[in-house]
Amino acid sequence: MAKPLISERAPALAGSARVPGDKSISHRALMLGALAVGESVVTGLLEGDDVLRTAACMRALGAEVTRLPDGSWRLFGRGIGGLVEPADVLDMGNSGTGARLLMGLVATHPFTSVFTGDSSLRSRPMRRISDPLSRMGARFHGRDGGRLPMAVIGTDRPVPIVYELPVASAQVKSAILLAGLNTPGETTVIEREATRDHTELMLRNFGAAIRTEAAEGGGLAITVTGFPELTGRLVAVPADPSSAAFPAVAALLVEGSEIRLPGIGVNPLRAGLYQTLLEMGADIAFENRRDQAGEPVADLVVRSSRLKGIAVPAERAPSMIDEYPILAVAAAFAEGTTRMNGLGELRVKESDRLAAMAKGLAACGVAVEEEKDALIVHGTGRPPAGGGAVATHFDHRIAMSFLVMGMASEQPVRVDDAEAIDTSFPGFADLMNGLGARIGAA
C-alpha cells in the first residue's frame, strides 16, 4: 500500500545522526563473505530491503548467513566455485546492484538460476551484463529487451575476457570481476571513466589477486586472477555517503542549522556531490579522516550556507550518479543556474530520475529544463514555493529528495509514496525528525 508523506518547513536542524551502512559495500560484503572460506563478520550492514534480498539470495546459494543479536551479520562462505543451485526464483526486489552483481557471480557456476524483481527492476536493462557474461560462456533467457525475469544458465567452462565497458557502470564492472573469480586465468575490465571501486577494494581485502593499471588509450584496466583463496574477514561497513547526502543538504538549506554525521564513507569515487556542494559555497567540514575496512571515512559537519549555481561537469557523473536528485533540490535554493550534464544513465535508474525530478521541481514552483541527458535548474537564491504533490515512482531517492525540499520551501511538499525509502534508508523520517525535520503521514 502506498505511504504518502508530507514535509513541512523545519526550524534550524541540530544534533548528530547515524546514517545507515553503505548500500554498495553491504551488498559486496555479503557476496564476498559467502564466497570466502571460514567465518566473516559484517558490522554496520545496511538492513534495507535491497541488501536483505541479497542476504536471502546468498542463503539460497548455499552460504550460512545469520544476523546476530548485537546486529552484526555472520557468514560461513562456501569457497570460490562452491555456490549451489538455488531451489527457487531469486527475487531481487528493487535492487539493480543486487541483481547485476549476483548474475555475474552465478554466470560462472554450472547451474541455472532465475532472477526477477519488482516492476521497476523488471524494466531495467540487463543486456549490459548479459553481453559480456555471454562471452565468458554463460547463457541468458530473458524477456524482450533483455529484461527480468531472466534465467542465467551458468557455464562449467568459463573463459576469461578483456572487456571495455560501453557505459560507465560499477555494476557491470563488478559483475564481470565477480564472474572472473571462478574463471581460469585473468579477467580484465577496461573503464574509460573511473567508477566506484568497492568491489576491487574488498576483493583485495579478502585476499584476491586484483590489480588496477592505466589502460592503453586512457582510463583503467582492472584485472582479477581466477580461483583466489578468499578467507573470512571482519568488514565494518562505513555509513553511506549517498544516504548522508539527504540530511547534509537539508542542513545546508534550513537556516541556522549545524549537524554532525559521523563515520561517512568518503571514497573519492563516491564524493562528487560533496565536491560540487563545496564549489556551490557549502560549509561542510570533513573531520577525523580515517580508514575503515579499506575505505576512507570521515565525520561530516554541515552548517547552513548560501549556495550559488554552477555548471557540473559531465565527467563527474560517475562519482555522484545517485546524487543528482538531491543536488537538483539544492540547486533550486541556490542563486543562479545549475547545469547538470552527462545524465543519460539517470533515465535507467530505479525510475527515470531526469523526468521525475524535472516534473517534481516544476510542481514545486522551480524553473527547470529537462534535456535528453541534462537537467538545468534556475535558482533565485530564495526558497521555492514548494506545495507540490510529487510522484515518486517507487524511487527512494526521489522520495527523500522532495521531503528535504519541503523542509525549507515556502509550502510543505507531499510525496505520493515513501515506501521505497526502506530499500536504502530505513528510519529516514525518524532520523530527519530527530534533527528537527517535520515529516509525517500525509
Ligand code: S3P
Ligand atoms: C552501484 C553502482 C551505480 C549506482 C548504484 C550502486 C554499485 O550503478 O547507481 O546505486 O553498487 O555498484 P551503475 O554502476 O549502474 O551506474
